[in-house]
Amino acid sequence: MTEDGLFELPAVPAPRGARSAVKPPASKTPAEHLPVARICVDLALPHLDRPFDYLVPASMDAKVVVGGRVRVRFAGQKVDGYVLDRVAASEHGGSLSFLERAVSAEPVVSPEIARLARAVADRYAGNLADVLRLAVPPRHARAEAAVPPRQARWEAVVPTGDVPAETEVPTRAGGVSGSGGKPGEGSEVSGDGDGGGPPGRPAFPATVGWAAYPAGAAFLRALADGRAPRAVWTATPGEDWAARVAEAVGATLSGGRGAVVVVPDGRDLHRLDRALLSLLGEGRHVALSAATGPEERYTRFVTALRGHVGAVIGTRAAMFAPVDDLGLVAIFDDGDDVHADPHAPYPHAREVLLTRAELAGAAALVAGHSRTAEGQLLLATGWAKELTADRESLRTRAPRVVTTGDDVQQSRDPGAVSSRLPSVALQAARVSLAAGRPVLVQVPRRGYIPAVACETCRAPARCPHCSGPLALESGVLGGNAGVAGASPEHSGPSCRWCGRGATGFTCPVCGGRRLRASVVGARRTADEMGRAFAGVPVRTSGRGELLDTVPDGPALVVATPGAEPVADAGYGAVLLLDTWALLTRADLRAGEEALRRWLSAAALARADGTVVIVADASVPVVQALVRFDPAWYAARELDERAELGFPPAVRVGSLTGSPAAIAELLAGARMPAGVDELGPVPVFGGDEGVERLLLRVPRSTGPALARALHEAAGVRSAHRAKEPVRVQIDPLELL
Structure with a gap:
């Protein structure tokens, strides 16, 4: 299988009968007890997604355990495999080959993991071997020797750290679903009981x-x-x-x-x-x-x-x-x-x-x-x-959230809508710094100026050599008079693909020679904040310079989403800038992802702190942040997706490949009733001639769709199809 997950055919896959016809050497004899091992062969071909039977030599009887690793000969090659079971006899009527080698007697694939891997493979129209490759890390014999032998059972625990004494906690009837069976059919959990702790010590679990x-x-x-x-x-x-x-x-x-x-x-x-x-x-x-x-x-x-x-x-x-x-x-x-x-x-x-x-x-x-x-x-x-x-x-724990697009802010600061750092954000930062608290500034993009455009016609600036996007990346000295608003200490723009400089850039659309920043990165923001708050230390956290924590005290911390460090005593202010970069993404999950990133940053603020978001308060996702109510937004999002037929209200299969390959796969697929085909359309930013087709079905039909696509992929791999098709179920990105 290639790195991008496309199917790739190895040499000469043989059917079971052809492989099994090889007679075992006379020197090998089968094990007396359960001589047949059912093996999951580590091959990524869909038509080979089934167990194969092999004989266990008597010399390997003790090492060939269920869940263990073995080596087998398949289609003339030695390949790895996992023992799924050992049985007394094979359902195959012909001769069976012997295992080549028992790699390890460590049962790395337990029966529970084997069932789980099979269920995951069926849900995603994949192969069992592919799932086991994700589930089991590569073997290290020295590690197996270093770990003590298996013990009968790990012991139930009680806490060793400081556990607060149990207090009465109000509970709500039916607050948690019950155990076991089908969704929604469990018994209700009440809040009664003492937690089961031994006499004389705090009850555990401490709630x-x-x-x-x-x-x-x-x-x-x-x-x-x-x-x-x-x-x-x-x-x-x-x-x-x-x-x-x-x-x-x-x-x-x-x-x-x-x-x-x-x-x-x-x-x-x-x-x-x-x-x-x-x-x-x-x-x-x-x-x-x-x-x-x-x-x-x-x-x-x-x-x-x-x-x-x-x-x-x-x-x-x-x-x-x-x-x-x-x-x-x-x-x-x-x-x-x-x-x-x-x-x-x-x-x-x-x-x-x-x-x-x-x-x-x-x-x-x-x-x-x-x-x-x-x-x-x-x-x-x-x-x-x-x-x-x-x-x-929630009211006692949540910081105050201020937006810059409402009527009150616009009346106080007419430039609040267009300004990248409106006065309300600067004021919140000043108050926090004066109180000796750090300030967190979240910026969606890393780098200095990761994207530039022509100042005259606003056309994105492209490299004249490879057509890659131009950006300002470094802070070394150099001539940069052609970039409007750029720091004079910065060198000219360079290509993010080939790395060539473009100091003599000329716009191919209008002939303009000056550039403007279309996107501002975290490093440029750090420069701006440093000039606005002279004498205050500025720290950045992002790719290549990730901070885990920051001490209490006046400081400016500029971070990209997901890289925000935790302040020891919480941030006095959190500034969420360039929110349009998250909200305008061509993605089904743009609003959901924006709220997730904003809440992750806002959750780091102190309860008496302030969160300033540079956005219009009328936008629903901004309202969810103002009220700290992601449940309301998630319910709204789910209802809208159900109305429009988007995941997770439906199940979606994605086929990516050439038009001929997709058509061939569909021709051999026994699709369930009610499949809605969307496309195919060219893949944005992909190779020429690569298209994508979406297959939409109700959730109840999802397993049938996955099964049909897996079987069709197996037919193509058995026929040695030349062009691959990538099959995905419920891909994270649809747009």
């Missing part, structure tokens, strides 16, 4: 941190009781979300069940790791991340696999982490696009975890400061219940 959420105490007690509540949690501004998630994990472990938590990035993982260490102590969990290196990552994977810990936290790949007796799956900030895997079959961590909860009968927690339309759909269908703060608690 004090969840006091702002009427159903929070009931949710934690249901986890501690071993039930399976499902909830969509909207965290309040200033909430220590890592501590709350850690308490949910601790409650699950205290009930004797395991937990898996997925977060967007390494900084969030570090915060959750520290929260769990503080609450539960050492040795209760492991953190999986590619940043630790292949060997350390595999060591932690084996540690969880052998049952030494009850909880696994990590970034996207941790959604498949092996945990004994799973009781909770959780995901934080599920709207972040990093949760969508870029490798075939392109699963989303949220959908994988929800599928896993359904299969394992586990609890589920979808958490974040914002709420996606997919999270709202879980509530609308009754599959989950919401965990939100009451308005009184």
Whole structure:
């Protein structure tokens, strides 16, 4: 399979009969007990997405275990595979080949993960081998030898950190959905009970941190009781979300069940790791991340696999982490696009975890400061219940939000609409700095001036050599008289594609020789803020210079979305600039994504602080920020998408390839009734001749659509089709 996920045919795939006809060497004899192993061969061809039977040599009997890695000969090549099962006899009537080698006796694919991988592959019209490639990290023999042998069971835990004494927390009847069965059919969780803590110490789980959420105490007690509540949690501004998630994990472990938590990035993982260490102590969990290196990552994977810990936290790949007796799956900030895997079959961590909860009968927690339309759909269908703060608690925790486009601001400052830094934003920053508090400035774009245009006709400036976009990137000395509004210390524009300079630029449309900034980046904003507040330290956080925390004290912090550092005592002011760059994106999720990024930044402000958003207050998504009400906006968004036939109200299949290849795949597909074809249309910014076709069906028909596309892709791969077609189900980007 190629890097972009397109199907690529290897040499000579052989049918089962041709491969099985090879007679085993006389020196090999089958194992006496369960001599046939059913293998998932690590090949990415859709028509080979089924287990193949091989004989287990008697010499390898002890090492060939269910879930273990093996090497087999397939179509004349030695390939890797996983043992899915061992049986007494094969359903194939011909001769079977022997396994070539037993790579490891470590059962890296447990029965639960095998079922989950199969369900994920079916949901996304993919191959089991592709999903297992995402689920199981590469092997390191030294790591397997370093981890102690499997123990019988990790022990249920009680907190080792400082846990506040239990207090009475008001609960709401029916606040959290019940356990087990079909969506919406679980028993209700009440708020009664003492939490199960031993006499003489604080009850665990401690629900004090969840006091702002009427159903929070009931949710934690249901986890501690071993039930399976499902909830969509909207965290309040200033909430220590890592501590709350850690308490949910601790409650699950205290009930004797395991937990898996997925977060967007390494900084969030570090915060959750520290929260769990503080609450539960050492040795209760492991953190999986590619940043630790292949060997350390595999060591932690084996540690969880052998049952030494009850909880696994990590970034996207941790959604498949092996945990004994799973009781909770959780995901934080599920709207972040990093949760969508870029490798075939392109699963989303949220959908994988929800599928896993359904299969394992586990609890589920979808958490974040914002709420996606997919999270709202879980509530609308009754599959989950919401965990939100009451308005009184929200008012005490939320900072004041000021917009620059309402009538009051326009009467005070007529330039508030057109100004990039209106007076209300400057005033809020001055007040915060005077009080000794840092100020956060969120800018959507990194760099200095990432895009320039002709000052006369406003046409985007392009490189005369490769037609790439021109930008101002560096701060070195150089002539720059041709760029209007640029700092005199900056060199001329250069191409973002080929890197060539374009100091002698001439507009091909009007012949103009002067340029203007069409987009201002974080570094240019830092320069502007530094000139406006002389003597105040200015720090930037973004790609290449990521800050985790900033100390309390007067400072200006300019950050791109997702790179905002946490202030020790909170920010006195948060300024949200260039909001048009987020709202005008040609994307179905533009409003939802803008609100997610704004709320993530606004949540870092102090309760007595101010959030200034340079936007018109009449825009619905801005109103959601002003009221700190992402639930209202998510419900509105879901209703509009249902009316227009957009995901998640419907299921969508995407086919990307040449027109002939797409037509060939459709010709061999047995499509379910009611498929709505949209396109095909040329792919914007893609290779010439590449088109995209969308297939829209009701949600109930989604599995049938995925099955039909997978079968059609298998027919094409069996016929060795020359042109690939990329198949995606519910792609994150539709526009």
